Structure formats: C-alpha cells, structure tokens
Amino acid sequence: MNIRPARVGDVPAIYELIRKFADRKVMIRRSMGELYESIREFLVALDEDGRVVGCVALHVFWEDLAELKCLAVAEEAQGTGIGRRLVDACWEQATELEINSVFALTYAVGFFERCGYDQMDKADLPHKIWNECVRCPLFPNCKEVALIRSHVPISRPAEPAGASARGLALAPA
Numbered sequence: 001m002n003i004r005p006a007r008v009g010d011v012p013a014i015y016e017l018i019r020k021f022a023d024r025k026v027m028i029r030r031s032m033g034e035l036y037e038s039i040r041e042f043l044v045a046l047d048e049d050g051r052v053v054g055c056v057a058l059h060v061f062w063e064d065l066a067e068l069k070c071l072a073v074a075e076e077a078q079g080t081g082i083g084r085r086l087v088d089a090c091w092e093q094a095t096e097l098e099i100n101s102v103f104a105l106t107y108a109v110g111f112f113e114r115c116g117y118d119q120m121d122k123a124d125l126p127h128k129i130w131n132e133c134v135r136c137p138l139f140p141n142c143k144e145v146a147l148i149r150s151h152v153p154i155s156r157p158a159e160p161a162g163a164s165a166r167g168l169a170l171a172p173a
C-alpha cells in the first residue's frame with residue numbers, strides 16, 4: 001500500500017469513494033469540481049494494483065489550525081491500517097507546515113481516538129467551519145463529534161467572547 005499526494009487523474013476514484021459514504025450520510029458529498037479545485041489538499045492510498053482505496057484532505061484554516069476532512073477507506077480495504085496511515089500522513093504534513101493543531105468532525109470517534117485525537121467542544125472551533133456544514137443535509141441536527149490533535153494544550157480564549165478571530169486559543173506549551 002502506497003500513500004502519495006493526489007493527482008487530477010485520481011479525482012473520479014476519490015469522487016466515487018466519498019459518494020458511497022455520502023449516500024449513507026456519514027460524509028459530505030463533494031462535486032467533481034470541488035475535488036479538482038482542492039486536489040492539492042488530498043492524499044490517496046493505493047493498493048498494489050494502483051487502485052485508489054483511500055483518501056484524505058488537509059485544509060489549512062489559520063496559522064495554527066487545519067482540518068482533516070474527506071477521510072474514506074474503501075469498504076473492502078477497511079480494518080487493515082490504511083485509515084490510520086492516512087491520518088498519520090496528514091499529521092506529518094501539518095507538522096511540516098508548522099501547524100500545531102489538526103481537528104476533524106466525524107462520526108468515527110473511536111477510530112480518531114485510536115489515532116491520538118481527543119474529543120473537544122465543537123463550540124470552540126472557528127465559526128468559519130460552519131460555512132461548509134450548512135451545505136450538509138443533516139445541518140443543523142448533525143451529531144458529528146469534534147476531535148483534535150495538538151502539539152500545544154488547548155484552552156478557551158482569555159479575551160471576551162467574539163474577540164478571537166478563531167474562537168480557539170492554543171496556549172504555548
């Protein structure tokens with residue numbers, strides 16, 4: 001199994017992978033157009049025949065915060081460590097970019113906890129993230145859980161509510 005940055009030729013396979021889980025309402029559907037536009041955010045996992053069996057994207061929000069999104073592993077390839085390798089690869093990318101914290105919104109809580117993520121209060125995430133959520137068919141009754149992995153301790157902002165651009169304060173270690 002090989003993990004590499006996605007190429008435009010991978011877009012149809014990524015689209016299909018996500019579509020299957022979006023049909024079951026465990027992921028947000030992505031159009032082909034969106035995938036082409038954000039292809040540089042994606043990593044793909046390939047099996048020995050070069051078939052795309054997993055994907056993930058890392059979206060940078062701010063100087064110290066990125067979102068791990070669009071994580072999917074083909075059903076027949078699940079349970080073999082591909083998901084964890086994709087999540088770890090994203091963490092490495094974030095670290096190389098000098099981003100301290102990566103969060104995910106997901107139903108796969110146990111999986112992310114196995115990958116070193118801790119649950120957090122969704123309300124502490126920047127308001128910007130809801131721009132995408134409003135497109136989800138489950139909004140506003142979504143039960144997705146926020147999880148975060150960080151190089152620094154997470155704390156609430158010291159300044160008055162609304163004063164922080166991000167709504168999330170990451171205190172230096």
Ligand SMILES: CC(C)(COP(=O)(O)OP(=O)(O)OC[C@H]1O[C@@H](n2cnc3c(N)ncnc32)[C@H](O)[C@@H]1OP(=O)(O)O)[C@@H](O)C(=O)NCCC(=O)NCCS
Pocket residue numbers: 021026027068069070071072073074077078079080081082083084085104105106107108109110111114115
């Ligand atoms: C969640 C998902 C990415 C996991 O991928 P995977 O390749 O099957 O996971 P891995 O084999 O790498 O599992 C890593 C660990 O997590 C555990 N795990 C996997 N799925 C889990 C789940 N749903 N709940 C709890 N633990 C889980 C595994 O048992 C393994 O544990 P270990 O540390 O004892 O080895 C995959 O099931 C998937 O694509 N689901 C549908 C789409 C989805 O929900 N994506 C997340 C949206 S952000």
